[in-house]
Amino acid sequence: MEIKRIHISGFGKFSDFNLDFKNDLQVIYGQNEAGKSTLRQFITGILFGFAQNKRQSSNLYEPRNRSQYGGDLVFEQDGSLWDVSRLGRTQSKLEITDQNGNHVNNPEIFLTKLLSPFSQDSFEDIFSFDQEQLNEIRSLSGKELSDRLLSFSVVNADQWQSLSKELDKNASVMFGLTKTSKRPINQLLAEHQQISNQLNSMGGQLSDYRKSSQQKKSTLKRIAELDSQLHNLKKQMDEFSKLIELSGLFNRKERISMPKTNDRFSDQQISNLTDEIEQRVEKLQSQIKGINLDKSENKSTIIAENPLLTIYKNNRTDIDLLDKSIPNLIAENNLFDQNDNQIKNISSRLSELQNDLKTKFGDRIPRALPQGVSIQPSRSITVFFIIGIILMLLGVFGIVKGFQTPAFPYPFWICGAGVLFIGGLLSFFERPKKQSINLSQYGYSNQVSLDTIIDSQNHLQEYHQKIDQFQQLQNEKQSHLSKINSILKLANSLREFLPSAKQDHDALIDQIQVILNEIRDERQSAILSKEQKKLVDENRQQQIGHLQNLKSEQQQIFNYLKVDNYQNFQYLQAEKIKNKQRLNQLESINQLLTPEKENQIKELGGVEEITKKKQALKVRIDSIEGEIKQENQQLLNLNATLLNASSDTDYQTKLQQQSDLETDINNDLTEYFANKLAFSWINESLYQISHKRMPEIRSRAEQYFAELTENKYVSIIFGDNSLLVANQQNEKFYSYELSKGSSEQLYVSLRLAFAESVAEKNSLPFLIDDSFVNFDVERKSIMDNILHRLAEKYQIIYFTANPDQNFSQSNIINLGEAANA
Structure with missing residues (x-):
């Protein structure tokens, strides 16, 4: 790092002060109080931050003319110039820009990384020193x-x-x-x-106690192992449940991903049909249709010979209604598939709940109890309820007595009202509760315990809710199927053009759309006005050449796509749309069904195998929960044994004291x-x-x-x-x-x-502040030569108050002159 230039907005005695540095050895000369130490502290503050309070520095260098505290510093690093600006002392704002004027994001992190591994303290310990530190060296041990x-x-x-x-x-x-x-x-x-000696002297029951304690540790360890196994099994159970929920998507993806059989077109043909080629063929076909070279009577004959147009004329109402109903048909089909997947998921969950509830209640599964219904026995009339009634009677008596004593009624009224109020509250809160409900009316057997009934309420509620959901989805599915079939009835006249084999609704709808498109095209080609026919006749000879060129170009494209004619091209278009829909469905499924989940389902043998494994896990979980219950019962017995074996209160106290001391010592x-x-x-x-x-x-x-x-x-x-x-x-x-x-x-x-x-x-500038005042002339000259050699590799900034003849004038900055400039 080489400092090129500094600008001080306000720092100590300097205000709006600029100073340019040389790259090698920079000597800054100035008399006492010229600001050499201030300049040195400014450089350190720009790089590492200014002192925030008196505890960090005895001199905060507040500007004397109330100018903006701080300034900026330009340095060169690896051939690039950077401008570091730091303004404000207590709430310092740091900005760094490159040589192109671009601001650096997160300037504090950038500057810390650039100066790493040095902090302000380590920088001042290594790269910056003055005469005060040299004087201190002689006083150190x-x-x-x-x-x-x-x-x-x-x-x-x-x-x-x-x-x-x-x-x-x-x-x-x-x-x-x-x-x-x-x-x-x-x-x-x-x-x-001391406590250990006392315990050894007490003896007696120690052997039995230790044996029971060891058994207790073994039991606790076994319970911990079983809890760990139970946790892992439940975690695996949750994973299986999530995979089963994705089963519908998995099956649909396998169905969509199945290789095509007996399709008219290959994947290569579909991939060759780009949007550009498709647009070109449609444009050519449009131009070809625009050129009509046939006589009107011949055209009418051709139209009459087309079977699709004949069917359309005979069933115009049904086919037009079918064409308008295609969006509704697709929507109903999607809802049908969605309901089918939801029914499968709910069926799986119903099977689990049914198996669990049959284990608890037998073949007859009861209903869930209504919310807020208590099945605990009611309380009988309590003593406090009777006392409350008596107090209420006494209160009424006191009030009546007050009316009978007109000379002094207030004490009777006040006491009577207070006793009446207290009795009323007591009898209200201790009133007999309603009897619990009859469980048999909800289908519960007398052999089933109350704990089992209470614990099973959530599963019972979920079971009956799932049954309602299942029935509702079945009704919705049947409704969607009915709507689909009613729309498909409109296509009965087109049955001879539809595949005879039974297909799913997706394939049938796609085929119907292709036929409707073909009918629409044939209708458009058949509708020609007399004026158009006359125009064709007049220009027939002129358009023959153009028509042949269009058909030739179209046929070249058909040859490239390996189709015979435009009708087959339309079939190829429909196949492309169908393929695109299939790919979109796969993409939607892949967003929910990740490859990891899909591989898990395949590795586990499919949905049916996962369901079987989940049921097996349920059996194992029930078995482990039973073992944990047995171990907990054994733990209770051991605790009772330990309590009996250590009946001496002093012995138990000493053992606890010893345990507490061991914990504190550890x-x-x-x-x-x-x-x-x-x-x-x-x-x-x-x-x-x-x-x-x-x-x-x-x-x-x-x-x-x-x-x-x-x-x-x-x-x-x-x-x-x-x-x-x-x-x-x-x-x-x-x-x-x-x-x-x-x-x-x-x-x-x-x-x-x-x-x-x-x-x-990490080369940082050397800041030396008048550190050689006690050197004699010869050694000062040697020191100057050393600084010259160091400056060949590092930037040296030497602050001095003594004129030095060993440095050239180009390396010396007179601080007094620069401040007055």
């Missing part, structure tokens, strides 16, 4: 310095180190290594040991070991990641450090808790033993090496 270096070599390592310490602290608070420790887990273990130990394992895993992972990259980083840092110290120090050594350097005589020195300048140069070497190692995968 060996362990703190090691952690600081680790945070540079591993992205977000400081957050992982903080989390690791917190996990270790939490684990230490929970458990101590000594037995006398008073931490929570230690106290629970001591209390558990929960606390789980949390303790989870914290310890997470602590170890984080530390080991950070160690492995950092040391995998460390040899390469150390080699680069040694090169930079040797160059900066003019080969006085040639190697860097990472200890467990310290950092050492060695000179050419292999004399080793701790980092805190170095001079201030050398220690800063060591830190700069490590920072550059770390940043260069990371930048090879």
